[in-house]
Amino acid sequence: MAAALGLGSVPAACSAGEGSDTVPMEAGGSAPDLVVVNGRIYTVEDSQPRAEAFAVKNGRFIAVGSSDDVRNLVQSGTEVIDAEGMTITPGFIDCHIHPFSGGVRALTSVDLDVRSIGAIQEALRGKASETPPGEWVIGFKYDDTKVQDGRQINIDDLDEAVPNHPVAISHRGGHISWYNSRAFERAGVTADTPAPPGGEFYKEEGRLTGKVAENANDLFRDVVPSGSTREQRQAGVKLISEQMTAAGLTTVHEGGTGTDAIVAFQDAYRAGEMRFRCHMMVSGDEALAGLKAAGVYSGLGDEWLEIRGAKFSADGSASGRTMAMSTPYVGRPDDYGILTMTQQEIHDAVEDAHRNDFQVVIHANGDRAIDMVLNAYERVQRLWPRTDPRHRIEHATLINPDILRRIKELGVIPELFTTYVHYHGNKWAEYGEEKMQQMFAFRSMLDHDIPVAFGSDYVPGPFEPLMGIQSMVTRKDLNGRVWGANQRVTVEEAIRIGTINGARASFDEDKKGSIAAGKLADFVIFAEDPHDVDPDAIKHIPVVRTVVGGKTMHSLETT
Secondary structure, rough: OHHHOEEEOOOOOOOHHHHHHHHOOOOOOOOOOOOEEEEEEEEEOOOOOOOOOOEEEEEEEEEEEOOHHHHOOOOOOOOEEEEOOOEEEEEEEEEEEEEEEHHHHHHHHEEEEOOOOHHHHHHHHHHOOOOOOOOOOOOEOOOOOOOOOOOOOHHHHHHHOOOOOOEEEEEEOOHHHEOOOOHHHHOOOOOOOOOOEEEEEEEOOOOEEEEEHHHHHHHHHOOOOOOOOOOHHHHHHHHHHHHHHHHOOEEEEEEOOOOHHHHHHHHHHHHHOOOOOOEEEEOHHHHHHHHHHOOOOOOEEOOEEEEEEEEEEOOOOOOOOOOOOOOEEEEEEOOOOEEEEOOHHHHHHHHHHHOOOOOEEEOOOHHHHHHHHHHHHHHHHOOOOOOOOOEEEEEOOOHHHHHHHHHHHHOOOOEEEEEEEOOOHHHHOOOOOHHOOOOOOHHHHHHHOOOOOOOOOOOOOOOOOHHHHHHHHHHHOOOOEEHHHHOOOOOHHHHHHHHHHHHHHHOOOOOOOOOOOOEOEEEEEEEEOOOOOOHHHHHHOOOOEEEEEEEEEEHHHHH
16 A cells, blocks of 8 residues: 555656646745645535645645646655545545544443343443442443344343443433443432433333433433543543544534533644544533633634534434434334423523524434424524524434425524434334435435535444445445435535535635645545445445645554
8 A cells, every 4th residue: 555655755846837726835935745646636626626636735735736737846855645546535524423422432431332232241241340349330332223132221131230330321322321220329210200301211110121311311410420531531532533534534523512522622632642623512501601701602723623613402312213303203103202402492592602602503303303493593593693603403314395495594504414324224114214215314405505514423323434425325224225215415415515515514615625725735545436436335445544734644554
């Protein structure tokens, strides 16, 4: 692979020829820091959609054009990459992801991405054996549709595996947890404890099953430890940024940042350990109150780390099958999902954030929740109009024609799941094919000229953008079943959604999201062209190199 990259220097020459997209050189030297030639470059620029080469200086593209033209800029000391026909795209932007919690939990919690309840028990038992009695054992990434037992884990399974420690495990979707008996005792929750609004304690024959959904998990917040130190949180950011840039992500939108996360990102950034750019969507009363008191609003920061949105959550989970819909789940005629905010609470949150100059970001999966969020956005724009606020709906999973119309009229940015159709296929039977034709509706958004963005929501969904593109293009799950074929998009459209549309979601379309002179030099080199390979194999294309701001953050030759 090193030979394919063709690293080396080329003798000095003159300026780029006619037809190249160029910007003036910075004062203090005319030599580019980096030149890439002989590439199959998809620029995502309408005026120059394809190119062979580009030059980078001081972290920005300064010329885009033919290999012959760009070679003319090379001087002694310029790093040159001969891409040898490999495919290059702008760096991918994941507009809803949880790198902080994902990174920290990778270091501190038990990974339960296994395929049987017995394997889960064994993993928890192993962690308990090295944990002092009475201290918590915490697991994550449990997925009820991935285990082979044909049932969900329960309180008896957890008690059997770990009788002397309180246990908490979270579903991959993040909105549901399971606890053992000692955990319920610590939280003071019994079978007679009423669930709070927007939450649920699941029972069978009057007995707790261990499963707890949505706001009912709040009763455990004070007793379940965060399980990490400041040093571990910084290390988690370092680890996850290495993993995500290796997949081709160059910018992430942290989908729910509290005080600990803000500090962790700052610590990693200051230490030079953060490989991606990060926009922080701040959630939690404490963090938001502190920012508002200090007069901080969306946009504070720089090109690497920025306070971006005020984040709220209006309903349940798509993968957890708790999102709030106007029609019931298949096989559950009385179950319409869970709203975690009332209409008035949404109005109050949106008004406060909007009037404090935040971009408002609200998780709303089901059509019922999306309708309530749009009500609030329409209200604040009517009462306190702002030019182009670009308030967002995170996930916007189940839509209808009226929702599409209102999103378009308001200029709202919808962010849709990328890898979900492919990775979570066993869950979609609980929605049914009719709903799936209106879920993860990238095609409908594009057809209505809505600049839809994408997000993996990792940990709930895998973060690899190539898996996301495959999912969007094929609508096939892991077993080859097709869900909502009418919502398929092309490879070219999927790349655009994951690059320039992602940049627009944070008001950055003039800074990044495409390969053009003057923009930040964030790009990815792939071993194969996703336009040409079998669509069912897109996720397997090797990511050869990821560059952020002109600096290599991942390279196959060094891994």
